[in-house]
Amino acid sequence: MTHPVAEKITSEYQKRFPLCRERHERLLNYIPGGATRSLSYFKPWPLHISHGRGAYVYTHEGHALLDVTNAYGALIHGHGDPDVSAAVCAGIERGSQYSTPTDGQYKLARLLCERVPGFDRVRFLNSGTEATMFAMRTARAFTGRDKILKMTGGFHGTHDSVAASTKKNVITAGIPGAMTRDILEVPFNDAAALENAVSANAGELAAVIMEPFLGAGGVVLPEEGYLKRVREVTRAHEVLLIFDEIFSFRVDQGGCQNLFGVTPDITTVGKVVGGGLPIGVLGGRADVMNIYCHENTKMPLYHSGTFNGYETVMQAGYAALSKFDAPATAAVNAMGDRLQSGLLDLFADTGLNIQSTQIGSLLNLHFVNEPVTTPEQVLGSEEELHALMHLSLLNKGVFSIPRGLFILSTAITETEIDGLLENIGIVLEELLPLIREKYPHLAAG
Numbered sequence: 001m002t003h004p005v006a007e008k009i010t011s012e013y014q015k016r017f018p019l020c021r022e023r024h025e026r027l028l029n030y031i032p033g034g035a036t037r038s039l040s041y042f043k044p045w046p047l048h049i050s051h052g053r054g055a056y057v058y059t060h061e062g063h064a065l066l067d068v069t070n071a072y073g074a075l076i077h078g079h080g081d082p083d084v085s086a087a088v089c090a091g092i093e094r095g096s097q098y099s100t101p102t103d104g105q106y107k108l109a110r111l112l113c114e115r116v117p118g119f120d121r122v123r124f125l126n127s128g129t130e131a132t133m134f135a136m137r138t139a140r141a142f143t144g145r146d147k148i149l150k151m152t153g154g155f156h157g158t159h160d161s162v163a164a165s166t167k168k169n170v171i172t173a174g175i176p177g178a179m180t181r182d183i184l185e186v187p188f189n190d191a192a193a194l195e196n197a198v199s200a201n202a203g204e205l206a207a208v209i210m211e212p213f214l215g216a217g218g219v220v221l222p223e224e225g226y227l228k229r230v231r232e233v234t235r236a237h238e239v240l241l242i243f244d245e246i247f248s249f250r251v252d253q254g255g256c257q258n259l260f261g262v263t264p265d266i267t268t269v270g271k272v273v274g275g276g277l278p279i280g281v282l283g284g285r286a287d288v289m290n291i292y293c294h295e296n297t298k299m300p301l302y303h304s305g306t307f308n309g310y311e312t313v314m315q316a317g318y319a320a321l322s323k324f325d326a327p328a329t330a331a332v333n334a335m336g337d338r339l340q341s342g343l344l345d346l347f348a349d350t351g352l353n354i355q356s357t358q359i360g361s362l363l364n365l366h367f368v369n370e371p372v373t374t375p376e377q378v379l380g381s382e383e384e385l386h387a388l389m390h391l392s393l394l395n396k397g398v399f400s401i402p403r404g405l406f407i408l409s410t411a412i413t414e415t416e417i418d419g420l421l422e423n424i425g426i427v428l429e430e431l432l433p434l435i436r437e438k439y440p441h442l443a444a445g
């Protein structure tokens with residue numbers, strides 16, 4: 001039997017978003033499940049957005065929704081930023097793409113190498129998935145070893161070797177066993193496990209690949225000294241360290257590696273770096289990246305792609321990052337801090353023993369009754385409450401990510417943060433009867 005709280009929230013969603021249903025039903029005829037991205041689907045039917053401007057997106061029903069998804073982190077300035085839009089329009093008018101080296105590639109490559117400590121040299125690709133795939137290939141080619149160590153709960157995209165993770169409900173069908181045979185896994189934040197695995201496999205291990213904090217895995221932050229320890233262990237065993245900063249890059253001008261003072265050998269970035277257009281970037285130490293050099297390497301590692309270094313994307317990325325300067329980064333991070341401290345007050349006021357983890361402009365709420373430091377705890381968060389909070393926030397004009405992830409943009413001001421906190425407060429009050437009945441461990445005292 002559905003709980004009355006769940007019934008009320010769902011029926012309100014059904015009444016408020018009838019045109020989404022219409023569009024969902026017609027799309028079902030052409031796209032299985034009516035969504036071309038697994039994460040866009042939710043019940044009773046997914047949201048369909050007509051357009052976006054600044055901090056808001058608009059549905060076909062005419063509802064304005066505060067966007068705290070920001071394209072899963074790809075948008076740093078919100079929707080339709082004038083400088084990024086101008087760069088895209090100019091780029092398309094000038095011919096969009098020429099398959100040669102360009103000034104846009106120079107400008108974006110230089111900016112990234114100047115800002116990110118681990119970038120001596122970079123190459124451009126088209127998605128984060130492609131970037132981590134090539135990061136692993138680069139490490140294997142450079143070291144001549146096959147094994148790669150990853151972290152439980154770490155997300156590196158959807159290519160075969162990393163897609164078969166321990167995430168809940170991840171389907172591993174279609175991935176041949178051979179693709180993961182050389183992938184080892186240890187828990188994030190467990191320095192001893194990492195040390196053991198690295199020393200036991202040192203002669204065969206090409207690299208450790210990890211996010212500096214788990215992003216998609218629930219914004220789980222590294223414990224004090226953990227990243228430095230990982231760096232020491234990998235260096236001591238001559239194993240390359242790959243930081244996947246596709247999600248985490250936005251927390252600091254020079255990425256998370258700059259913030260924590262730990263420089264990897266190889267880094268991948270993406271998302272915000274393309275100004276909202278598709279991009280992946282692979283970079284690292286000059287000697288490692290030299291494996292791609294056509295000028296001084298007899299047999300450079302082959303890396304091609306029709307859309308690599310797409311000039312319009314380069315221009316859009318450069319426009320977005322140029323104005324994502326130190327003050328802009330500090331300002332959006334301050335909005336994240338404001339949201340976090342407001343949420344902690346809210347949990348105390350509503351008498352809920354739930355958690356929120358945050359770094360800069362990224363925050364994850366967890367229906368878990370103890371501080372969250374591991375991916376296993378994130379997986380234990382109450383899914384029903386996440387789904388209802390997500391629907392109820394939509395009913396109140398907030399577009400968030402179903403698993404409780406909030407991603408901010410520079411278009412979001414204190415007014416929006418305070419409005420968001422007010423709405424989350426109303427939603428938590430609405431969920432209280434259900435929480436007290438079905439999830440009493442989350443109701444403090």
Ligand SMILES: Cc1ncc(COP(=O)(O)O)c(C=O)c1O
Nearest residue numbers: 127128129155156157244246247
């Ligand atoms: C850390 C990390 N790596 C890789 C990816 C994959 O990037 P893309 O979706 O562009 O393929 C993501 C995407 O969310 C990510 O967060």
